[in-house]
Amino acid sequence: MQKDDLNKLYRNYKTSIEKDKERAKELIKDGNKNLALLFLKKKRFYETKMDYIQQHIVQIDLLSREIEMAQLNQGIYEMLKQGNEALKTLNQSISIEDVEMILNETSEAAEKQEEISAMISGQLTDKDLTEVQHEFDVLVKNQLPEVPTEELPQPESSRIRTEDNVGRKKKVVLEEF
Template sequence: MVQDIEFMQIEMKVIEGLKAGNECLKSMHEIMSIEDVEKILDETQESIEYQRQIDEMLAGALTQEDEDAVLAELEAITQEDVALPEVPTEHVPEIPEAAKVEPERKDVMKKQNREMLAA
């Protein structure tokens, strides 16, 4: 009999919880209609599609039409005669003394860098 009373008390709490849940759902249904939910879902789907397009652009995914246009532009550029300036051969600039480092000094500097990185 004690078990039956305890079970009935639990059932009452469950029923009260269901009533409170139903009231919350009713108030939410008054605030949002089916049309509002459909509108939100449509906007979300549009946003997802837009983001997918951005991701494809950033990833470098080209459509066949875009790829053909790029190849045509590359072909046009490579067909042009491009006159490059001549490289001077008479005077070769000298390397400043500060930039010249003795080979053994380079080894010491490399070892110090490795030791610093290891620490």
């Protein structure tokens, strides 16, 4: 029997119990105690059956919940199994050597980027600064004329004299003639 059939039977017994109880009351009033006792025994028999049905309904409910839980567990198991298979497939498509190679290439690219960033932002190492200074010195030396080593002649139209401004500072004045 299904749960719905048990519920229907339970309701029928309940209705019969109410009727038998009322019938027993009427028979007692009429003085027919033996027949009233028979209806009360029938009522008690139906109550026992109702308890039995109620227990089975509870068991069916519990079993239904356990089946639902088992189905849920089965679904979870299947999802975990599929996830595991997908992970295995992905891991097989990637070798350790490929990962190491990609990590090395990434590291080299990051180092190169740091060098470029350092050059752009002006952060040079001591070695770089020494090389840059040397290159600058060579360029300056190649473009400037040589400095004369002998003293330059003074023009005759000018003479140098110093003046004293009343104890303050001495001033050098170039006078032209």
